[in-house]
Amino acid sequence: MKIQHLVTNTNQQIHDRIKQAETIAIAAHMRPDGDAIGSVLGLGLALQEAGKKVQYVLPDGIPNRFQYLSGIEHITKSYVLPVDLFILVDCADLGRSGGVFGERQIDINIDHHKTNTHFASINLVEDKSAATAEIITNHIPEWGLTLTKASAEALLLGILTDSQGFSTSNTTSATLRYAAVLMDAGVNLPAIYAKAITEKDFQSVRLWGQGLSKLKIEGGVAWTTITQADRKETNYQGNDDADLVNFMATITEAKVCLLFNEQQNSQTKVSWRSKPEIDISVLAAEFGGGGHPSAAGAEIRDTINRVQKMVLAETKKFIEVYFEQSIDPS
Ligand SMILES: [Mn+2]
Numbered sequence: 001m002k003i004q005h006l007v008t009n010t011n012q013q014i015h016d017r018i019k020q021a022e023t024i025a026i027a028a029h030m031r032p033d034g035d036a037i038g039s040v041l042g043l044g045l046a047l048q049e050a051g052k053k054v055q056y057v058l059p060d061g062i063p064n065r066f067q068y069l070s071g072i073e074h075i076t077k078s079y080v081l082p083v084d085l086f087i088l089v090d091c092a093d094l095g096r097s098g099g100v101f102g103e104r105q106i107d108i109n110i111d112h113h114k115t116n117t118h119f120a121s122i123n124l125v126e127d128k129s130a131a132t133a134e135i136i137t138n139h140i141p142e143w144g145l146t147l148t149k150a151s152a153e154a155l156l157l158g159i160l161t162d163s164q165g166f167s168t169s170n171t172t173s174a175t176l177r178y179a180a181v182l183m184d185a186g187v188n189l190p191a192i193y194a195k196a197i198t199e200k201d202f203q204s205v206r207l208w209g210q211g212l213s214k215l216k217i218e219g220g221v222a223w224t225t226i227t228q229a230d231r232k233e234t235n236y237q238g239n240d241d242a243d244l245v246n247f248m249a250t251i252t253e254a255k256v257c258l259l260f261n262e263q264q265n266s267q268t269k270v271s272w273r274s275k276p277e278i279d280i281s282v283l284a285a286e287f288g289g290g291g292h293p294s295a296a297g298a299e300i301r302d303t304i305n306r307v308q309k310m311v312l313a314e315t316k317k318f319i320e321v322y323f324e325q326s327i328d329p330s
Helices: 009-020 034-049 134-141 149-162 173-184 187-196 201-212 230-236 246-248 280-284 305-326
Strands: 022-025 054-058 085-089 108-111 122-125 214-218 220-225 256-262 268-276 290-292 295-300
Touching: 009 122, 009 134, 034 054, 034 085, 034 134, 034 149, 054 290, 108 134, 134 149, 134 173, 134 268, 134 305, 149 173, 149 187, 201 220, 201 230, 201 246, 220 230, 220 246, 220 305, 246 256, 256 305, 268 280, 268 305, 280 295, 280 305
Parallel strands: 022 054, 022 085, 085 108, 108 122, 220 256
Antiparallel strands: 214 220, 256 268, 268 295, 290 295
16 A cells, blocks of 8 residues: 655755754653654654754653653753754644743644644644654655654554544544554554553552542533642652543543643643544633644643632533534524
């Protein structure tokens, strides 16, 4: 089977900018997930293979469960000048980058979020893709790069985590073809699948326990919280939710789930998940966030208690209005 590589203007520009650059810095969104890490590493290792000096910049560090990746040792918390090319991957807007590159103009933006703000000089945004890693896998030959086994491994991790093991509604036959391309580059799919989807480390499962013990449901909306105290109690490293919100999304009775994740300095990360018939990204955008129709988030500068009260009320209202409107008047 052949996958067409249409050389678009955007991809030609990316090709040229990569060719001209000596030192390239790549970053992604805050609290990087599998797609963010897989995309940074997958693209970076391919660039390194082409003789580029690459800086892999993820200030929040890497969750334990991704530490096994080959090349992970290249990832640092900050960058050093000079840098010829700044690339942001899997990042819908500059706010989500956490200001990793300061005031510098981003040269290349590669992303699949519908809410992407096209903040860079060159924007490759394909919102039908299941993962940013899928976009990179598709276009890497057009950029004059080749996949190594290690870069393919990272990219497959990105595809598997964002598509939740090929199960999200944006998984297409193309997603499976890109996975096949990555397998042909030497990746062991069942092994990566177990690491990406099935396995959880002990601290993560303990953190789930903290979150699940507080789980509530009302009117089709399920919610819980993860606090700094929960992290301390379970010795969980990292500021993310250990994917608990994706597990909550499997609750049959929940049309929408919400996870309130307490961050440092009175910040709260809100994550929404919804059943396929509800586009929750609209609501996330109202709170200054964004994402995908069934998986969205927002970063709100207020205490977890106040954010929970306000966002929960708005989400319940949103669901009520949504179902009123979708009732057929005939
Ligand atoms: Mn992604």
